[in-house]
Amino acid sequence: MRIGAFLKQSLIDWEGRVSAVIFTKGCNFRCGYCHNPYLVLPELLRQTQDIEEHEVLDFLDRRKNWLDGVVISGGEPTLHEDLIPFIQKIKALGLPVKLDTNGSHPEVLEQLIGGKWIDAVAMDIKSALSLSCYRKVNRTMTDSLLERILESVRLVKDSGIEYQFRTTVIPQVQTPEEIQALKKEFLGTHYILQEFRDGDILEKHLQETLPIN
Numbered sequence: 001m002r003i004g005a006f007l008k009q010s011l012i013d014w015e016g017r018v019s020a021v022i023f024t025k026g027c028n029f030r031c032g033y034c035h036n037p038y039l040v041l042p043e044l045l046r047q048t049q050d051i052e053e054h055e056v057l058d059f060l061d062r063r064k065n066w067l068d069g070v071v072i073s074g075g076e077p078t079l080h081e082d083l084i085p086f087i088q089k090i091k092a093l094g095l096p097v098k099l100d101t102n103g104s105h106p107e108v109l110e111q112l113i114g115g116k117w118i119d120a121v122a123m124d125i126k127s128a129l130s131l132s133c134y135r136k137v138n139r140t141m142t143d144s145l146l147e148r149i150l151e152s153v154r155l156v157k158d159s160g161i162e163y164q165f166r167t168t169v170i171p172q173v174q175t176p177e178e179i180q181a182l183k184k185e186f187l188g189t190h191y192i193l194q195e196f197r198d199g200d201i202l203e204k205h206l207q208e209t210l211p212i213n
Contacts, residue, residue: 003052004025006059007023020071022071022072024077024080026079028076028140033168033196040075057090069095069120076101098122101152103123103124103148106152109156120161121159123152125167125182163189
């Protein structure tokens with residue numbers, strides 16, 4: 001598992017829980033507002049050393065009685081082939097796991113949910129669920145990728161586990177009509193709107209548009 005950052009304690013990443021947060025390296029999206037560019041762009045990934053998996057697991061083992069759970073975020077965690085074995089190691093410590101995802105790998109979500117390896121999931125909904133709307137936020141968007149996201153939405157809704165859909169409202173990107181369409185689309189689900197936070201965002205570093213494979 002390629003780990004780019006590790007937050008030992010958070011009160012905001014899993015509502016109602018004290019959690020540790022693991023940030024994986026690499027992402028297949030290129031969202032200009034992303035505030036984790038050093039976990040996304042290859043040229044920035046190379047500037048930081050990976051955190052060893054055993055260091056994270058050792059800390060979790062020592063602190064498992066003081067934590068309510070572990071959040072795995074990114075980047076995009078579902079890109080990693082060893083995600084499920086890594087989560088299994090965390091679950092073996094007796095800690096619940098929440099996954100943050102962009103929904104681009106529904107087959108991984110299906111395995112995690114079906115195997116009961118995750119206890120909660122938060123899925124980022126970038127914009128209204130159309131290709132043209134999503135492309136305004138994520139430069140790597142395609143028809144096939146949108147279909148995968150729609151499948152992930154269905155899986156999460158039917159999962160039976162704790163979940164949250166969330167959209168970051170970006171000034172001058174999503175229109176009020178698109179936000180209203182999202183509210184209607186996710187009516188009756190756990191859906192929230194987040195305020196955009198400016199700062200060291202990906203747009204300021206973006207030099208290329210190809211996803212990480």
